[in-house]
Amino acid sequence: MTTTALEVRLASRPKGWPAAENFEIAEVEVPAPAEGQILVRNLFMSVDPYMRGRMNDVKSYVPPYQVGAPLEGGAVGEVVASNSPDFAVGDHALHGLGWREYAVLDARFAAKVDGSVAPLSTYLGVLGMPGLTAYAGLLVTAEFKEGDAVFVSGAAGAVGQIVGQVARLKGASRVIGSAGSAEKVKYLTEELGFDVAFNYKDGPVAEQLAAAAPDGIDVYFDNVGGDHLEAAISSLNLNGRATLCGAISQYNATEPPKAPRNLFQLIGKRLTLRGMLVADHKDLQPQFVAEMGKWIASGELKYTETVVEGGVHQAADAFLGMLRGENTGKMLVKF
Numbered sequence: 001m002t003t004t005a006l007e008v009r010l011a012s013r014p015k016g017w018p019a020a021e022n023f024e025i026a027e028v029e030v031p032a033p034a035e036g037q038i039l040v041r042n043l044f045m046s047v048d049p050y051m052r053g054r055m056n057d058v059k060s061y062v063p064p065y066q067v068g069a070p071l072e073g074g075a076v077g078e079v080v081a082s083n084s085p086d087f088a089v090g091d092h093a094l095h096g097l098g099w100r101e102y103a104v105l106d107a108r109f110a111a112k113v114d115g116s117v118a119p120l121s122t123y124l125g126v127l128g129m130p131g132l133t134a135y136a137g138l139l140v141t142a143e144f145k146e147g148d149a150v151f152v153s154g155a156a157g158a159v160g161q162i163v164g165q166v167a168r169l170k171g172a173s174r175v176i177g178s179a180g181s182a183e184k185v186k187y188l189t190e191e192l193g194f195d196v197a198f199n200y201k202d203g204p205v206a207e208q209l210a211a212a213a214p215d216g217i218d219v220y221f222d223n224v225g226g227d228h229l230e231a232a233i234s235s236l237n238l239n240g241r242a243t244l245c246g247a248i249s250q251y252n253a254t255e256p257p258k259a260p261r262n263l264f265q266l267i268g269k270r271l272t273l274r275g276m277l278v279a280d281h282k283d284l285q286p287q288f289v290a291e292m293g294k295w296i297a298s299g300e301l302k303y304t305e306t307v308v309e310g311g312v313h314q315a316a317d318a319f320l321g322m323l324r325g326e327n328t329g330k331m332l333v334k335f
Contacts, residue, residue: 005030006312007070007100014055017252018323022055023316026070030102032081038093038107039081044307045098045333046074046124047319048158049223052251061277071099074129076113076120077335087112094123099315101335118293125158125330126303127292129278134162134221135288136281137243139170141274142219146171149213151232153177154223154248155197156184158330163221164194165301176212178205178228180325187328192302206231216240224249230260236271244275252323304329311335 004027011024033039051073054065065071075098079091084107087093093110097103113123125131137159138144150167154160155177164175177188177197188197198208209217209231218240220232225247232242250257265271295301306327308318315333322331 002030002102004028005101008312008315009070010055010065010067012067013057014252016254018052018055018320020316020320023071025312031104033083033104036084036106036108037104038079038084038087038110040075040077040093040095040097040103040105040110041080042075042077042098042101042103042311042335043092044076044121044124044335045315046129047315047322047331047333048073048130049246049248049251049323051319052323070097072096073098074124075099075103076123077103082107092120094128098333099312101312118296121305121307121330121332121334122303124332125305126162126296126301127289130158130330131162131292132281132285132288133245133276133278134159135166135292136278136284137245137276138163138166138219138221140281140284141243141276142221142241144170144172144219147173148218149174149176149216149237150219150221151176151178151209151213151217151235152221152223153200153228153232154246155179155188155194156328157223158327159245160221160223161188161192161303161329162301164188165192165295167219168193169295169300174213174215174217176209176217178208178224184328187304200228204231206234209235219243221245222247226250226257227259230262233260233262233265233271236265236269238269240269240271242271242273244273248323305332306330307332307334309334 014022076094079087086107095110150172152160152163156179177194178200185197188194196212205227216237220242223246226249318333
């Protein structure tokens with residue numbers, strides 16, 4: 001068993017956009033697992049937008065990262081030592097101690113996953129937290145119903161790519177997506193079955209959305225915030241609903257956002273804007289896995305992963321690239 005390994009730490013708290021100097025790599029000792037623990041050699045780790053918020057020293061729904069301590073996040077790996085009856089050496093485990101080569105953790109905080117059923121990487125994406133976020137956020141938080149017209153921002157990302165397809169499979173009348181490049185727009189319409197998509201960099205979002213949805217929208221799934229949320233409010237029909245999942249356009253802002261400026265429309269239209277956290281929907285996990293697995297097996301639902309190789313040495317670059325929108329689908333780091 002290895003005695004030392006590398007981990008990525010938060011070297012300093014970023015102000016605005018994070019940079020390479022906010023991260024540092026350290027070599028640490030790898031202890032043997034104590035009673036009830038397992039030692040996992042990480043194979044894939046996730047980088048996600050919410051991690052940016054944890055780099056700030058502010059109170060939130062999860063504790064902030066600590067300067068000088070290793071970062072955390074979803075990871076999947078191979079159990080190389082076990083002191084728990086729940087895991088054997090050679091099993092694969094999904095857990096929350098990414099950003100490091102080896103993780104020692106209590107077995108109760110890990111879930112056994114089967115790489116013969118689905119690729120291990122999918123348990124961090126389409127079959128993992130982003131997939132459940134999309135599924136619950138659309139069907140429960142937004143109260144989607146057949147015939148709804150749905151707009152998804154950040155539609156080519158890990159969550160957005162699933163939201164649009166689930167809406168289509170559940171009978172949406174129209175599925176609209178926004179993305180940040182012509183290639184991503186093409187991916188949404190030609191591969192994922194979105195009815196229409198637009199590049200938000202090509203012009204005002206409100207104008208492009210109004211053209212894409214001349215009859216308005218009934219549901220908005222928000223991954224971006226700012227001008228996208230303002231545009232959606234203007235396009236939402238009477239009794240429209242919005243799931244507020246993320247606001248990546250604001251995560252690195254140093255000043256308050258300028259939009260939305262049209263919240264007064266919520267009154268006359270009787271709109272519902274509701275925030276969501278995936279942790280509130282663990283009860284949906286069996287239903288989610290069963291239905292998602294069926295769609296993936298039949299080819300009705302597709303997904304893309306952007307995989308950066310190099311482990312801890314490339315983790316920070318992958319995270320920064322994800323914030324810049326360089327990924328299509330789920331951004332992962334492979335060890």
